[in-house]
Amino acid sequence: MTVAETFSTNRLDAAAPPTLDAGSSLIRIDNVSKHYCTRHTRVEALAEIDLDIRRGDIFGIIGRSGAGKSTLLRAINRLEPIDQGRVLFDGIDIQRLPPRQLLAARQRIGMIFQHFNLLNSATVADNLALPLKAAGIKNRHEIHRRTARMLDLVGLADKSAVYPAHLSGGQKQRVGIARALMLEPDVLLCDEATSALDPETTASILALIRSINRELGVTVVLITHEMAVIQQVCNRVAVLEGGRLAESGPVWQIFARPQHPATRALLAPLTLALAEDIRERLSPHPIGRDGQALLQWSLDGSEGDPLSLAALADRFGPEAKLIQSRIERLQGHAHGQLLIAIPDGTLPSVTATHPDVEVLGHVAASV
């Protein structure tokens, strides 16, 4: 059974999987500011944030610790009141809703957390039933039907009667996801949902989130400190720094051409690190006869078709040697860096015709 078949049949839009960047606005953050006051200080947690999250997006929010990510996410379902601006959810001003309508709007917004937030004294099935009961759905047959369906969706059909303490971290997060989807929300908010999980479990949870997005059309807003998570699942990303929006846009663009220093710092672990043995031998000056120049060439995703080896030889000459490389393919765009050694003698002509290469230094012939 596919994810879409498992989700309710009365969900009309489930049949149309979203296409990247094609959706209309679902969540509009309009000039939102929010501060916290502690005894001695005032913290501007969010300052004049403008963002548009489209239907069908898997929208990443990144930023250093304390940048305001959780506050922003919690403003979307009004877990956090804001000082100024508007949060429009499907055109509805969430901050101004009276309690009953707020409850109804929140049922369209599921949320999952880093530490799962499951009720330990309740079985998996009872955890899943909680949002239904809170929404006034009391029919036991209906509760059982939806619970079984959601457990099937997240691959835990045999864990219905188990208590959370007997589940692994990945299984707990699957229960968290199932619970968040019980009311068939339009959007799933994920605050560091994979941070407590090992890499393999992270990958399986990300695959589940992606299939929920693609097959059910659930929009996802996802906070993470792991840039690889953004690369793997998000189509758009926003970078927060000190409560302000540093930049936002399609992941491939932001990752290939980060404009803000905060983004560059966050992405630094993804950039090519020169191997230690080469760095130790690198000289700023040509070495002399048989010396090699070390060049770094950055692909920013604008190259179009995959890079042909012939094009590389054209660019750097037939004696060029590929020393290190890191190339990722994001949303159909290749980006990354190549480290190339060429004979010092050919350096002037290469840099004259290709000024976009960076000369890192010079090494002796045997790189």
Ligand SMILES: Nc1ncnc2c1ncn2[C@@H]1O[C@H](COP(=O)(O)OP(=O)(O)OP(=O)(O)O)[C@@H](O)[C@H]1O
């Ligand atoms: N309840 C609160 N009372 C006072 N200050 C708060 C409160 N919640 C958050 N803050 C402050 O607001 C700022 C933004 O916090 P927030 O939790 O949104 O950051 P974050 O980007 O989610 O950080 P992290 O990556 O560590 O989770 C921080 O300076 C934080 O200390």
Ligand SMILES: [Mg+2]
């Ligand atoms: Mg946080």
